[in-house]
Amino acid sequence: MGYGKKSEADILQEIKDMRRKLSAAGVPYDKQIELLKSMMPALNKEQRVRLQKLIELLEK
Numbered sequence: 001m002g003y004g005k006k007s008e009a010d011i012l013q014e015i016k017d018m019r020r021k022l023s024a025a026g027v028p029y030d031k032q033i034e035l036l037k038s039m040m041p042a043l044n045k046e047q048r049v050r051l052q053k054l055i056e057l058l059e060k
Contacts, residue, residue: 008050
């Protein structure tokens with residue numbers, strides 16, 4: 001199933017899980033943000049807007 005069909009809660013949970021695993025593997029924060037941004041094309045417009053806002057909050 002593509003991200004475009006997942007709920008916001010499902011996507012946020014995947015992001016949390018991914019960041020936890022990447023942090024545990026020693027992946028630097030800036031690389032984690034790059035990976036989150038790479039998800040954008042797989043999301044619908046509304047989800048992209050939400051993800052962008054989340055990334056902006058994480059980058060502060």
